[in-house]
Amino acid sequence: MAQPVLAPQRLDGADVTAPGATAGRRARPLLSLLRQPLNLVGAAVAIGWIFFAPDYRVFTVTTGLVIGVLALGLMVMVGWGREINLAAAGVYATSLYLGSWVYRPGPNGWGHPLVIAIVVSVAIGIVMMLAVALFSVRLSGVYVMVFTLGVQILVERIVFTQYRLTGGDQGLTTPSPHIFGYEVSSHDDRAFYLFILSVVALVLAFLQRLRHSPHGRAILLMGADQQAAVAVGVRPLRTRALAFAVCGALGGLAGILAATLYGSTPGTVNYTATTSLLWLSIAILGGFDSMVGVLAVAVAFQYIPFQLEKLHVNYQLLAGISLLAGVLCGSRGLGGRMQDAYRRLRFGPAAQRRAERPSSFTAAAEVLARADGLTELREIGPSDEVRRQSLETLERWFPRRRTEPIALAAEDVSVAFGGVRALRGASIEVPTGSFTGLIGPNGAGKTTLFDVVSGLTRPDAGVVRIFGDDVTHRQPWERAGLGMTRTFQTTRIVKELSVADNLLAGAGLRISGSLPQFVVGMPAQWRQIRAAEEAAWAIACLLDIDRYWDERVGELEFSARRRTELGRALLSGPQILLLDEPTSGLDPASSGALIGLVRRLQADLGLTVLLVEHYVKAVLESCDLVYVLTEGQILAHGDPDHVAADPDVQERYLGAGHDAAAIPWRERVAAERTGVTGD
Numbered sequence: 135m136a137q138p139v140l141a142p143q144r145l146d147g148a149d150v151t152a153p154g155a156t157a158g159r160r161a162r163p164l165l166s167l168l169r170q171p172l173n174l175v176g177a178a179v180a181i182g183w184i185f186f187a188p189d190y191r192v193f194t195v196t197t198g199l200v201i202g203v204l205a206l207g208l209m210v211m212v213g214w215g216r217e218i219n220l221a222a223a224g225v226y227a228t229s230l231y232l233g234s235w236v237y238r239p240g241p242n243g244w245g246h247p248l249v250i251a252i253v254v255s256v257a258i259g260i261v262m263m264l265a266v267a268l269f270s271v272r273l274s275g276v277y278v279m280v281f282t283l284g285v286q287i288l289v290e291r292i293v294f295t296q297y298r299l300t301g302g303d304q305g306l307t308t309p310s311p312h313i314f315g316y317e318v319s320s321h322d323d324r325a326f327y328l329f330i331l332s333v334v335a336l337v338l339a340f341l342q343r344l345r346h347s348p349h350g351r352a353i354l355l356m357g358a359d360q361q362a363a364v365a366v367g368v369r370p371l372r373t374r375a376l377a378f379a380v381c382g383a384l385g386g387l388a389g390i391l392a393a394t395l396y397g398s399t400p401g402t403v404n405y406t407a408t409t410s411l412l413w414l415s416i417a418i419l420g421g422f423d424s425m426v427g428v429l430a431v432a433v434a435f436q437y438i439p440f441q442l443e444k445l446h447v448n449y450q451l452l453a454g455i456s457l458l459a460g461v462l463c464g465s466r467g468l469g470g471r472m473q474d475a476y477r478r479l480r481f482g483p484a485a486q487r488r489a490e491r492p493s494s495f496t497a498a499a500e501v502l503a504r505a506d507g508l509t510e511l512r513e514i515g516p517s518d519e520v521r522r523q524s525l526e527t528l529e530r531w532f533p534r535r536r537t538e539p540i541a542l543a544a545e546d547v548s549v550a551f552g553g554v555r556a557l558r559g560a561s562i563e564v565p566t567g568s569f570t571g572l573i574g575p576n577g578a579g580k581t582t583l584f585d586v587v588s589g590l591t592r593p594d595a596g597v598v599r600i601f602g603d604d605v606t607h608r609q610p611w612e613r614a615g616l617g618m619t620r621t622f623q624t625t626r627i628v629k630e631l632s633v634a635d636n637l638l639a640g641a642g643l644r645i646s647g648s649l650p651q652f653v654v655g656m657p658a659q660w661r662q663i664r665a666a667e668e669a670a671w672a673i674a675c676l677l678d679i680d681r682y683w684d685e686r687v688g689e690l691e692f693s694a695r696r697r698t699e700l701g702r703a704l705l706s707g708p709q710i711l712l713l714d715e716p717t718s719g720l721d722p723a724s725s726g727a728l729i730g731l732v733r734r735l736q737a738d739l740g741l742t743v744l745l746v747e748h749y750v751k752a753v754l755e756s757c758d759l760v761y762v763l764t765e766g767q768i769l770a771h772g773d774p775d776h777v778a779a780d781p782d783v784q785e786r787y788l789g790a791g792h793d794a795a796a797i798p799w800r801e802r803v804a805a806e807r808t809g810v811t812g813d
């Protein structure tokens with residue numbers, strides 16, 4: 135049995151030294167906006183063009199930027215969190231009317247400074263969207279969409295009918311803002327543009343920091359796959375509430391900016407449900423991971439109708455086209471397409487880029503196809519130096535290994551789905567530091583047992599213990615916090631994101647700090663993020679996905695996706711790793727390579743692994759302990775030789791009178807492929 139090999143270390147405040155292999159690979163979110171030459175050119179153009187453009191154009195672009203702020207909020211909720219919001223116009227207008235009331239001098243206002251009005255407007259947006267998150271807590275998808283539509287209609291009926299607040303059709307005047315004692319007149323289009331541009335720059339910096347913090351990564355992972363997120367410790371309600379709150383905050387901010395921009399409150403007719411839909415289309419076309427794309431589309435939405443008025447191109451027509459184009463562009467939107475084109479221009483086609491990057495492995499999984507269709511696998515592994523460096527990094531990243539004798543236990547677990555009794559008093563014990571296999575025929579209840587152990591399914595009876603603690607009633611993310619994570623039978627990765635982003639989505643449990651600490655840029659928090667990036671790179675090297683580091687996972691071959699999912703689980707620094715058929719969907723050679731890799735990692739990192747696998751021979755060859763589950767009950771358990779020789783196992787699982795376990799693995803795989811026999 136493998137012994138614990140890793141030393142303990144607190145990550146916050148730790149002196150984390152990067153191994154040579156990771157140098158230059160750290161993401162620097164604080165500087166990343168300025169890192170790309172294109173961004174620098176963009177910033178120069180964003181400031182310089184106004185000195186050559188007529189006033190009305192500057193004003194039009196300014197209004198576009200204000201809507202852009204709101205659309206960036208929608209990007210977080212809709213693009214990252216994947217929940218549709220049709221109440222954006224209602225939130226924006228409520229903040230606009232109430233915020234301008236706070237800041238307008240009497241008799242139709244309280245005459246507070248602008249900064250108070252901004253705080254109030256942002257707070258209104260947050261409260262409204264948090265209320266939506268709270269009341270729609272059990273809903274998702276189309277139900278959240280309909281719920282937010284209901285909120286929008288309520289706002290129209292309740293807020294918009296308060297004519298004293300809104301000023302009716304006439305509107306109410308709003309004074310020009312004073313920034314550090316300087317009046318930014320709404321008649322001075324350039325000064326106002328620069329004011330809004332500064333706010334946009336702050337919003338971009340905030341979102342950039344959020345995006346690279348564990349909080350932002352949790353929203354992205356939750357949006358893509360809630361079960362995968364909770365498996366690495368993401369708290370779903372808190373994460374969802376954050377996405378809604380950010381959307382509300384930026385909606386509220388845009389509302390008060392608009393109030394100052396127009397000089398008087400616009401009529402309520404501008405902020406109906408249709409407006410919400412139009413603004414949604416900006417976020418969709420802009421793309422979920424391109425802030426510049428979202429801003430560009432928002433500006434285009436103001437600018438194009440203005441320029442093409444004679445051709446009857448209006449906002450609604452654009453929104454219709456935008457929704458269609460956004461769907462055709464896919465979830466990465468126009469911004470994502472532009473990023474792809476830029477990368478192609480700068481670095482060449484993706485396939486060529488990958489080919490040019492050497493793997494850290496001394497030899498890739500070299501598969502020699504033989505004439506009879508069987509495959510043979512050569513020994514694989516990273517070079518000794520890369521492996522040593524990677525393990526050193528992970529030694530600092532992983533928590534202290536637990537030493538209790540039993541890592542995981544399920545006692546007399548029963549689960550029934552209606553009439554189907556998936557588990558009938560099944561019990562297993564997984565010793566700490568062991569590589570334990572769970573095998574059984576299709577429908578035996580293996581995945582159900584995994585779901586019970588990881589907390590996704592509540593058992594009808596029985597107890598689950600992690601290191602002796604009864605966790606039967608604990609939530610999946612709490613169990614992840616105790617050091618247990620899992621992978622799934624079907625690969626659950628965020629295809630639109632890079633390998634690095636997917637790996638780092640698993641790091642949240644090992645990084646501490648509140649959102650304000652990350653946004654303000656506290657050194658301890660960013661040190662932890664850098665440590666996470668070093669650990670992610672180390673894991674990528676060990677799993678041979680380092681060469682794909684910044685490639686989108688959706689473009690990679692299946693085995694690399696599987697390893698990325700495994701890497702994400704490892705980045706949460708687990709004590710116990712549950713692997714549900716990690717080789718499912720892989721060809722025999724890749725399956726063998728993956729199991730060999732997992733076995734080696736388990737020993738190197740001192741992990742406790744519970745593996746569900748259909749390739750019986752592979753399990754018998756690599757596991758320390760094997761459990762056989764049939765019809766919801768444990769049929770046998772013990773060391774592999776003992777289990778393989780068990781007459782019950784041979785008769786009821788391996789086949790009566792047929793010693794399948796004795797057949798060499800490759801022959802067995804070949805037989806399965808030709809349909810002669812099966813597990």
Ligand SMILES: Nc1ncnc2c1ncn2[C@@H]1O[C@H](COP(=O)(O)OP(=O)(O)OP(=O)(O)O)[C@@H](O)[C@H]1O
Nearest residue numbers: 551554555556574575576577578579580581582583
């Ligand atoms: N959500 C569910 N609702 C109803 N029945 C279910 C559900 N999940 C599993 N079952 C049933 O419970 C039994 C055990 O299923 P489970 O997926 O746990 O088996 P398994 O051993 O993992 O199978 P496989 O190897 O094919 O993945 C099966 O009969 C299955 O049809």
